[in-house]
Amino acid sequence: MTAKYSKDHEWVIVDNGIATIGITNHAQEQLGDVVFIELPAIGKKVAAHEQAAVVESVKAASEVYVPVSGEVVEVNKELEGDPALVNRDAESGAWFMKVKLSNPAELDELMDKAAYDKLVNG
Amino acid sequence: MKLGARMVPFAGYDMPVQYPAGIIAEHNWTRQSAGLFDVSHMGQCLLEAADFETVAKAMEALVPADVLSLKPHQQRYSQFLNEQGGTLDDLMITRHVKDGTLYVVVNAGRKEHDYGWMQQHLPAGVKLTRRDDLSLVALQGPKAEEALAKLAPAVKDIAFMHYADVEIGGIKAQVSRSGYTGEDGFEISVSNADAPKLWDLLLSDPLVKPVGLGARDSLRLEGGLCLYGHELDEAISPVEADLVWSIQKRRRPEGGFIGAARVQKELTQGTARKRVGIRPEGRAPARDGTVVTDASGREIGKVTSGGFGPSVGGPVAMGYVDTASATPGTKINLIVRGQPLPAEIVTLPFIPNRFKR
Numbered sequence: 407m408t409a410k411y412s413k414d415h416e417w418v419i420v421d422n423g424i425a426t427i428g429i430t431n432h433a434q435e436q437l438g439d440v441v442f443i444e445l446p447a448i449g450k451k452v453a454a455h456e457q458a459a460v461v462e463s464v465k466a467a468s469e470v471y472v473p474v475s476g477e478v479v480e481v482n483k484e485l486e487g488d489p490a491l492v493n494r495d496a497e498s499g500a501w502f503m504k505v506k507l508s509n510p511a512e513l514d515e516l517m518d519k520a521a522y523d524k525l526v527n528g
Numbered sequence: 529m530k531l532g533a534r535m536v537p538f539a540g541y542d543m544p545v546q547y548p549a550g551i552i553a554e555h556n557w558t559r560q561s562a563g564l565f566d567v568s569h570m571g572q573c574l575l576e577a578a579d580f581e582t583v584a585k586a587m588e589a590l591v592p593a594d595v596l597s598l599k600p601h602q603q604r605y606s607q608f609l610n611e612q613g614g615t616l617d618d619l620m621i622t623r624h625v626k627d628g629t630l631y632v633v634v635n636a637g638r639k640e641h642d643y644g645w646m647q648q649h650l651p652a653g654v655k656l657t658r659r660d661d662l663s664l665v666a667l668q669g670p671k672a673e674e675a676l677a678k679l680a681p682a683v684k685d686i687a688f689m690h691y692a693d694v695e696i697g698g699i700k701a702q703v704s705r706s707g708y709t710g711e712d713g714f715e716i717s718v719s720n721a722d723a724p725k726l727w728d729l730l731l732s733d734p735l736v737k738p739v740g741l742g743a744r745d746s747l748r749l750e751g752g753l754c755l756y757g758h759e760l761d762e763a764i765s766p767v768e769a770d771l772v773w774s775i776q777k778r779r780r781p782e783g784g785f786i787g788a789a790r791v792q793k794e795l796t797q798g799t800a801r802k803r804v805g806i807r808p809e810g811r812a813p814a815r816d817g818t819v820v821t822d823a824s825g826r827e828i829g830k831v832t833s834g835g836f837g838p839s840v841g842g843p844v845a846m847g848y849v850d851t852a853s854a855t856p857g858t859k860i861n862l863i864v865r866g867q868p869l870p871a872e873i874v875t876l877p878f879i880p881n882r883f884k885r
Binding site: 414415433436437438439441442444460462463464465466467468469486489 | 530531545546550551552555742743745746811812813815835836838843865
């Protein structure tokens, strides 16, 4: 499927009941240089809109919320050694985590790209 | 996630956190070439009296620095203290070439307070004039001299912590060799009317790029320099802050400044806590307010500034810990998001200062 977006600047792509989640290109532009990312433990149960990861830029720490509920089944280990990958490839290579969906209906609350672009660009 | 703005309100001014290059690039550029900072929000003022001794003694009543021994053109770093010896602000004091005149620069967020404080304590015959008509820019980095000397060769002869009146491309400027990055560099005071022209002129040199508040903070943090409201506040004394170097010898036994009782006591008896450098072992930065514990988990202090040090290549912090745990090499823990992260007390600065002495 194509990506869906949350108002909190996360993107989600679902494949076979597994949601790959990351932060948007707009978010990384606003954060600036990312220097550290804290990812959740594999097996962690997360609820929609809950904090699941932390992104630290040079200036500040920001919480990343998961837009959907489920269980974390994989995290992007590459981000631990190369957090700046988020600045280079936010909406693809720099995915944060994969979550096995427990309530796929939550996807309906997310925006498509056009709606998200409208949100951030006005 | 919640996103902040890139222009932030800073002491009542809208200031850029970063220019398009980004904080790390701006930081690194300052360490390798020359960064240009708009610090016009800082408070510039003059204290004037009939002669130097009168104005110097008036200032010495408010700060622990030796002002009387300043030579014309020389400047010193000092602090305003309250009666309890806590810090009201830190400042730069320059002996102006005009007799009986001190040029003083205070922090943006404290200038209204400081002007009131000085007005309240200065004796008759010492006049305070705020110079809101002046702007201030800083040119910092190993190539700052090369860049500025192209426009004003005389700046090569300015010694560290001294100033000279020079013309930069036809603009009258008061230029001091000082700054807030740990690098060689200059702070340049010009009229507000000339400031945009000076800014553009300096930026026309490929050695020079603009630097925002974000890199200003990471540079001074790596340089082990205090930021008011973080390493200094109304409860913290300059002795606790490890600023004894800024209290010249004559003034230590002599006292005679507001807050002297505590400073003198601490100079002989030591302090219960001390400002230290902190190097987290992992990659996670520890921010302002992070609790510091010893190996047994007992709270021994707090982080006052913390973030990522681009030149260090990892997280760096400063804070206050119990003096017993302040020795470099001491293992500590930082409580970040509920988890203890191992860290070590280290000697400041993180990056050796490269002032041209």
